[in-house]
Amino acid sequence: MTLRLYDTATxxxxxxxxxxxxxxGIYHCGLTVQGAPHVGHIYKEVVFDVLRRWLERSxxxxxxxxxxxxxxxxxxxxxAERGVPWWAHAYEFERELHWAYDVLGCRPPTYEPRATGHVxxxxxxxxxxxxxxHAYVAPDGSGDxxxxxxxxxxxxxxxxxxxxDMEAAEDADPRGKxxxxxxxxxxxxxxxxxxxxxxxxxxxxxxPGWHLECSAMxxxxxxxxxxxxxxxxxxxxxxxxxxxxxxxxVGQKFARFWMHSALVTTAGEKMSKSMGNGxxxxxxxxxxxxxxxxxxxxxxxxxxxxxxxxxxxEEAATSFQRIEGFVSRATEVTGGVxxxxxxxxxxxxxxxxxxxxxxxxxxxxxxxxxGNKLVADGDSPALRExxxxxxxxxxxxxxxxxxxxxxxxxxxxxELTEILxxxxxxxxxxxxxxxxxxxxxxxxxxxDRLKALGVVVEDTPQxxxxxxxxxxxxxxx
Numbered sequence: 319m320t321l322r323l324y325d326t327a328t329x330x331x332x333x334x335x336x337x338x339x340x341x342x343g344i345y346h347c348g349l350t351v352q353g354a355p356h357v358g359h360i361y362k363e364v365v366f367d368v369l370r371r372w373l374e375r376s377x378x379x380x381x382x383x384x385x386x387x388x389x390x391x392x393x394x395x396x397x398a399e400r401g402v403p404w405w406a407h408a409y410e411f412e413r414e415l416h417w418a419y420d421v422l423g424c425r426p427p428t429y430e431p432r433a434t435g436h437v438x439x440x441x442x443x444x445x446x447x448x449x450x451x452h453a454y455v456a457p458d459g460s461g462d463x464x465x466x467x468x469x470x471x472x473x474x475x476x477x478x479x480x481x482x483d484m485e486a487a488e489d490a491d492p493r494g495k496x497x498x499x500x501x502x503x504x505x506x507x508x509x510x511x512x513x514x515x516x517x518x519x520x521x522x523x524x525x526p527g528w529h530l531e532c533s534a535m536x537x538x539x540x541x542x543x544x545x546x547x548x549x550x551x552x553x554x555x556x557x558x559x560x561x562x563x564x565x566x567x568v569g570q571k572f573a574r575f576w577m578h579s580a581l582v583t584t585a586g587e588k589m590s591k592s593m594g595n596g597x598x599x600x601x602x603x604x605x606x607x608x609x610x611x612x613x614x615x616x617x618x619x620x621x622x623x624x625x626x627x628x629x630x631x632e633e634a635a636t637s638f639q640r641i642e643g644f645v646s647r648a649t650e651v652t653g654g655v656x657x658x659x660x661x662x663x664x665x666x667x668x669x670x671x672x673x674x675x676x677x678x679x680x681x682x683x684x685x686x687x688x689g690n691k692l693v694a695d696g697d698s699p700a701l702r703e704x705x706x707x708x709x710x711x712x713x714x715x716x717x718x719x720x721x722x723x724x725x726x727x728x729x730x731x732x733e734l735t736e737i738l739x740x741x742x743x744x745x746x747x748x749x750x751x752x753x754x755x756x757x758x759x760x761x762x763x764x765x766d767r768l769k770a771l772g773v774v775v776e777d778t779p780q781x782x783x784x785x786x787x788x789x790x791x792x793x794x795x
Contacts (some may be wrong), residue, residue, distance in 0.1 A: 319670040319671070322672055325577075326554060326578050329478065331402045334575065337544060343540040344369070346547070346549055347532055347553055348384040350387040351415055352411065354575070355414065355625055357597045358581065358597070361615050362579045364615045364716075365615075367423075368675065371714050372673065382427040384430055384431045386430045389408070389515060389526065417600070418599040422611060429539060433526060437532040440504075440531065443537075443564070448463070450567060451466075451469055452465060455521050458493060458494040462505055462506045463503045465560065466497070466504055467563070472563070475562070476576060486498035507525070521751075524575070532557075533561045536561075537565065542569070542571055544572075547575070548578065575730050583625050584626050585624065606632060609724050611631065613634055613635070617637075617675065618675070619675060619676050634763070637683075640686065643776065645720065647693050648692075648705040657709040657718065658703070658706035659713060659714050665681040668681060678711070685704060686708055748764060768784070
């Protein structure tokens with residue numbers, strides 16, 4: 319089956335044909351590093367990590383460019399509130415972003431350009447737009463430069479809007495504009511803004527407009543035409559619309575496909591920093607393990623809204639533990655097998671159908687269910703085949719607990735693991751003795767204490783087994 323992806327620009331699922339056979343270039347908008355990333359931010363990163371893994375598994379050589387916006391009005395405002403230099407504030411949260419990528423098993427981009435490192439490319443692009451009649455310098459001497467939206471009849475094609483039906487944003491700065499819908503390519507330096515947050519230009523000192531940054535970086539690293547431009551749905555307008563307009567206005571073909579991941583919401587509203595720190599990635603992975611958070615995000619289709627709640631997250635964690643339990647038991651019985659080179663046909667078909675992870679996860683669970691029936695009979699070719707298939711599917715989803723980065727994050731040395739195993743087994747022997755004398759209260763108490771410490775006990779025909787899961791959250795966390 320040919321890979322088919324939904325293209326926002328055409329509002330249709332289309333066959334994917336790369337610009338260069340066998341190669342795929344992807345640009346997806348990274349974060350404006352104004353604060354710690356929350357689950358809504360990292361969802362897009364997980365989506366495009368799975369896409370990359372699937373493309374690579376399908377035989378493509380993939381180049382991923384994901385920028386860091388390290389100069390922005392919000393960064394300037396928040397750094398001023400904290401009383402720290404804007405560049406120090408940005409770098410602090412850039413490191414936090416990298417930590418979140420890593421903790422959720424997202425592979426780093428092929429390259430991660432910073433906006434502040436590409437001012438020359440931005441100035442060149444602005445001059446090209448001015449020369450072509452699509453941009454103008456504000457006549458008020460502010461140093462602002464604007465894109466003239468009415469000079470580009472295709473403006474609105476990505477978001478399927480007509481220029482005459484659009485209204486300027488309520489917080490849009492109207493100074494120096496010919497039309498209130500025009501957007502800033504360059505912002506002149508203003509009093510009270512650090513001089514370090516400005517660069518010299520023919521129009522005066524200033525800093526880049528947000529939309530211009532991505533156009534300049536995408537063009538530099540992927541060329542005038544590339545395969546996929548992605549980001550969260552909230553970026554479709556105005557950010558991606560403006561990117562498309564300014565890039566095509568200088569003569570680039572730009573992206574063949576526009577992919578947008580849906581929003582993560584809480585109580586029906588877009589997740590944002592104003593909702594508090596409960597959904598910040600660093601805090602969420604104190605409630606469940608990072609691999610369980612990744613599973614929670616992967617099981618939804620990327621174009622479907624994810625309604626975030628800790629109840630749903632913990633339910634997903636339990637579901638993943640069933641998969642993990644099979645991998646652990648089957649590996650113990652068989653001595654371990656490598657992931658299969660061939661994936662189940664239904665799994666591959668699901669991902670080829672617009673990256674259909676819900677259907678792919680269903681195939682995974684069905685394979686685990688069938689595999690569990692084989693474990694009790696001991697080692698067999700059928701069990702080995704089932705385990706190899708499960709590991710192969712988990713690998714594509716970035717969830718194989720026996721592969722990097724997860725296998726290196728057990729958090730315990732071999733010696734410490736042996737000590738822990740001995741202590742847990744001693745408690746389980748006490749629990750079994752209590753059950754034999756029908757002291758079920760004592761038996762349950764031991765089990766509950768282990769669970770509170772993150773040790774999950776499973777009773778099997780071969781005797782009790784234990785695994786380490788996330789500790790139960792304490793009141794107020």
